Amino acid sequence: MYDGVVADLIDELGRLPGIGPKSAQRIAFYLLQSDPADVRRLAEVLVTVKDKVRFCAICGHVTDEETCRICRDPRRDSTALCVVEESKDVIAVEKTGEYRGRYHVLGGAISPIDGIGPDDLRIRELLQRLTDGEVTEIIVATDPNLEGEATATYLARLLAPMGLTVTRLASGLPVGGDLEYADEVTLGRAFAGRRRLDA
């Protein structure tokens, strides 16, 4: 047991995803032994990131401006929209170099057991983006796990009557995994071989 601020630091670190009590303790002592300037820089970045970084008003991707770099880029294909769960998935798909369209970040997957339903995701915003008829293909790139699949099922049923082509990334992605863990080659191949989703 540690006193006061050290205990607070371990507590705060332990709340971060993927950090257990042992790791929290290790990081806390690493920080205590680090150069004060390094720690100050880290603290400043943490504060700045919360102040400056926003979510793109169009697609929901993280950005430090009103809209993100991808939404502003006129060379991107505006007829294709890739729907992902999180911003980190945009990065993963960008790394493949296989995709030139735009994105829509849902902010998660439908997960009833966590109380997250369709209304808690950016699905309404997605439907709004489709009203002008410019988008003709939607690629659903939610995680290859059950919640990602069920979210894809829900979206396919919702979007099919709008006359859009709705596709899902091809199999070959490790089932049960997270999209961010797929290597670029596998993810790129999954893009090339996407299949049509029937509602």
Next chain:
Amino acid sequence: MPSYRDEAIVLRTQRLGEADRIVTLLTRGRGRVRAVAKGVRRTGSRFGARLEPFGHVDLQLHEGRSLDTVTQAESLQSYGAELSGDYPRWTSGTAMLEAAERLTPVEREPSVQQYLLLVGGLRTLVSRTHDPSLILDAFLLRSLAIAGWSPSFWDCGLCTAPGPHRAFSITGGGALCTDCRPPGCATTAPETLALLGALLSGDWVLADASDPRHRREASGLAAALVTWHLERGLRSLPLVERG
């Protein structure tokens, strides 16, 4: 630490660290168990998709102080892939998993009846023989009954006067006759109470023939019973897509 083998349904998974998961299992022999599955989120994990919710698995586990560890997993049946392609069935199934977790409140307390009920419920759900909403309600009523909470849907819950009755009290024992019903007690269609009784006893002929109005009312009462007995409702229940 001793190791053991058991069959289980995966109820829930939570991320742990970089690549591991904590899986909540309803086992045949040991009731609800929480266990760590190491490396399960990595590409090429030997567990693959077997340890996802709805997985029916044959497991080898190492006993731990708070969490056990999965050392081997063989898939017996996976209901998840099929359910995730059918939104109403998937949401119904998810509510069944959550109910099974909440109605087995004590870890490692054997409840073979809850286990068999869940296996049967998931089988029925993928067989598409009945409306998923009815399957869910039947599951909830039976799971409550196994947990010891079984209201009367026919005889008066207080004086046992034979039904049908027109009043139903969540808090007061179920169906109530005109003499026993407290003032202001909500009235319920006798067909709805008959449907609830049929779902509890497994009379699918009656249940399948029921009309949408009574199904809606029965679903509302089944949900209210669950919420009343668990004090806190199931999070997935309001998100179930009902026909």
